[in-house]
Amino acid sequence: MTDKASWASTPEASRGRLHEERAATVRGGSRDAFQRDRDRIIHSTGFRRLRSKTQVFMAPDGDHFRVRLTHSLEVAQIGRTIARALGLNEDLTEALCLAHDIGHPPFGHAGEDALEAALEGLGGFDHNGHTLRTLMLLERPYPGWDGLNLTWDTLEGLAKHNGPVADPEWALAESDAAFPLALGSWPSLEAQVAALADDIAYDNHDIDDGLRAGLLSLDQLLAVPMIEAGWRKVEARFPGVSRKRLIGELIRAQIGTMVNDLIETTRARVAAARVRSVDDVRAAGEALAGFSPEMRDAERGLKRFMYANLYHHPSQLDAARAAHGVVAGLFAAYAADPMLMPEEWREALPAEEPRRSRHIADFIAGMTDRYAIRSYERVVGPVDLPEGF
Known part of the structure; x- marks a missing residue:
């Protein structure tokens, strides 16, 4: 195995987690902090949902087409290979690869465009910012805090894997305010x-x-x-x-x-x-x-x-137009009548804007393609999907 390079990230030098975890709550033997991050991502609800979210083809009928989950696994394989050759931390690299698409709404970029339009004037929607929001707030498997409580290093890498962020949109800005991620510098x-x-x-x-x-x-x-x-x-x-x-x-x-x-x-x-x-x-x-x-x-x-x-x-453009209509229709229906949402979502609905609309967008963004289609049929009406959708 390649020796670790001096410029590799190390769990021992991590800036830690937002919420302190007592030794009694840390399980799983000798796993280090980055290994725990990877495992928390794999066990998360958001990661499981990737199995039914669009990669290229929306709600594909064929068993062999890639979806966000299989794509993320393939990215992790490639990333880990490169990290090993360069002497980088393989576990951190793998965690970043596995989590990078968790913030995607149903139907990929078509769904993202629909949520961006729905939140116009209310901060908009960005899948990368929503990845941080999901991992730091919306995932709630632990009784003591919201989110997965990932290390700073993992969150930083997800926030700016494409480089420094000079003007973060609201979701990323809120994540940065909660746990400052040095958005102005290059990541690891x-x-x-x-x-x-x-x-x-x-x-x-x-x-x-x-x-x-x-x-x-x-x-x-x-x-x-x-x-x-x-x-x-x-x-x-x-x-x-x-x-x-x-x-x-x-x-x-x-x-x-x-x-x-x-x-x-x-x-x-x-x-x-x-x-x-x-x-x-x-x-x-x-x-x-x-x-x-x-x-x-x-x-x-x-x-x-x-x-x-x-x-x-x-x-593909025909399918994207249909998908955009599904997501836009769902947002309009829930905004008009929040009682159409599941109980836990409508009970937590904020009264004021923009938090109210952002909450509705959080609910829709977590949907899989098929769940979004079923929900539209239930609360709006028949879905007009192109052949082969």
């Missing part, structure tokens, strides 16, 4: 790696799902230089093998190429920055984890292709 390398592992996972696995759904073709994909180059190498290694059987090898090889480029480039950047500690990483003034310029440009080209040909495919 573990958090930077988790963000890039997310990119690597969905860049490649969404190709697999797009091909499976028939919305992408291999001939289309071969117009992308990055994919064409990888495909030629795969064909050369496995001559005579059918195209269908080579798809998986193409995706695996491409993930490996991106991972190796990220590891090599990050090592070089860390050495050039002469960092010696995780505090040096946070004070570096720039991201230290990243792709080479060539891979960065190739990855951006792949993203442009995926948006044009998969994410913005007409059938």
